[in-house]
Amino acid sequence: MSIGVGIIGTGIMGADHARIFAGQIAGAHLVAISDADEARAGAVARETGAARATSDALAVINDPAVDAVLIASPDATHADFAIACIKAGKPVLCEKPLAPTAAEGLRVIEAEVAAGRRLVQLGYMRRFDPGYVEMKGLLDSGRYGEALAFHCVHRNASAPAHFDSAAAIVSSCGHEVDVSRFVLSAELASVQVLKAKRSRHATFDDPMLVVFETDKGQLVDVELFINAQYGYDVKGELVCETGTISFGPTLNTDIRANGVHATSLAPDWRPRFAAAYRIQNQAWIRSIASGVPVGSSAWDGYVATTVTDAGVKSLKTGETVAIGYEKRPGLYS
Numbered sequence: 555m556s557i558g559v560g561i562i563g564t565g566i567m568g569a570d571h572a573r574i575f576a577g578q579i580a581g582a583h584l585v586a587i588s589d590a591d592e593a594r595a596g597a598v599a600r601e602t603g604a605a606r607a608t609s610d611a612l613a614v615i616n617d618p619a620v621d622a623v624l625i626a627s628p629d630a631t632h633a634d635f636a637i638a639c640i641k642a643g644k645p646v647l648c649e650k651p652l653a654p655t656a657a658e659g660l661r662v663i664e665a666e667v668a669a670g671r672r673l674v675q676l677g678y679m680r681r682f683d684p685g686y687v688e689m690k691g692l693l694d695s696g697r698y699g700e701a702l703a704f705h706c707v708h709r710n711a712s713a714p715a716h717f718d719s720a721a722a723i724v725s726s727c728g729h730e731v732d733v734s735r736f737v738l739s740a741e742l743a744s745v746q747v748l749k750a751k752r753s754r755h756a757t758f759d760d761p762m763l764v765v766f767e768t769d770k771g772q773l774v775d776v777e778l779f780i781n782a783q784y785g786y787d788v789k790g791e792l793v794c795e796t797g798t799i800s801f802g803p804t805l806n807t808d809i810r811a812n813g814v815h816a817t818s819l820a821p822d823w824r825p826r827f828a829a830a831y832r833i834q835n836q837a838w839i840r841s842i843a844s845g846v847p848v849g850s851s852a853w854d855g856y857v858a859t860t861v862t863d864a865g866v867k868s869l870k871t872g873e874t875v876a877i878g879y880e881k882r883p884g885l886y887s
């Protein structure tokens with residue numbers, strides 16, 4: 555059986571997901587595409603072979619030929635569309651974040667708990683990135699002892715027009731929140747956000763250093779630099795008791811010339827995490843067929859928003875903020 559997929563939002567990410575579904579995913583076919591800009595939806599539908607294009611997201615969710623929905627519209631729309639999918643009984647792969655704040659994210663948890671089954675997967679695709687997966691596997695093997703600290707670097711070439719300091723914490727650093735919980739199998743207990751000297755290319759606090767302490771006493775530090783100019787660069791180094799684990803170079807081209815040895819960098823996240831998006835989307839389709847959820851759940855999405863809420867609070871004061879969570883419902887145990 556082939557699963558009919560509908561996509562909401564066909565900007566940078568939605569169009570990329572549509573191309574991934576059109577060319578690289580088994581067991582699924584594109585049915586309907588929506589974007590507030592109908593012409594944009596139409597262009598992506600023509601390019602990817604989706605049957606229908608509309609400006610009405612709810613028409614996609616309620617389309618009888620759509621079995622599952624991918625949400626790639628702006629952050630503030632995610633919770634309402636995810637809840638509409640849950641009410642329609644349709645599995646949904648919702649781009650991160652679950653919502654801009656934990657209060658909004660909790661509404662999705664309530665809807666899913668009321669439905670009594672897991673329908674939401676969050677698009678924290680780093681859980682499918684071969685580098686992070688291997689890092690977690692090596693840590694879990696026990697060969698290097700306990701993880702003590704996790705150094706992370708998250709640099710973008712330039713910020714989208716709508717970005718500010720809080721968006722950098724929610725939308726960019728949210729990835730490190732999710733992937734450090736995944737790699738370390740730990741919860742984040744506190745956060746402190748420190749502002750570095752502001753780059754003259756930035757209109758908000760950039761770079762920032764975000765420091766978390768886990769419930770196991772480990773430190774996770776994230777250099778967040780959204781206007782780094784030179785390219786997209788994501789790094790991670792795990793410091794363990796008897797060794798360190800980091801993932802390899804980000805792109806494939808390796809140049810030796812003029813006395814310099816250089817590795818090319820992606821301009822943004824799409825080429826850097828191409829494998830992760832493809833593996834994530836394929837895993838989502840398989841999980842719909844098998845009924846076994848994979849990846850980040852709505853609960854993981856709620857946790858990430860709770861952590862980033864605390865980060866935004868720390869941003870204002872510079873103080874360390876303790877992070878408190880709601881009780882985890884049995885659906886997510």
Ligand SMILES: NC(=O)C1=CN([C@@H]2O[C@H](COP(=O)(O)OP(=O)(O)OC[C@H]3O[C@@H](n4cnc5c(N)ncnc54)[C@H](O)[C@@H]3O)[C@@H](O)[C@H]2O)C=CC1
Nearest residue numbers: 563564565566567568589590591611626627628629649650
């Ligand atoms: N997992 C990842 O690595 C990444 C995830 N994202 C997430 O993906 C989402 C989309 O980001 P981008 O594609 O960069 O944004 P974008 O601005 O390029 O695209 C958003 C699209 O949604 C459309 N839209 C707005 N309201 C809508 C509505 N009510 N119904 C249907 N369409 C609507 C807009 O017209 C636009 O075409 C965001 O939530 C963002 O946080 C973005 C970049 C990378």
Ligand SMILES: O=C1[C@@H](O)[C@H](O)[C@@H](O)[C@H](O)[C@H]1O
Nearest residue numbers: 650708710725726727729823
């Ligand atoms: O999710 C993403 C963007 O929204 C965000 O703006 C970037 O910083 C991330 O690297 C990318 O993966």
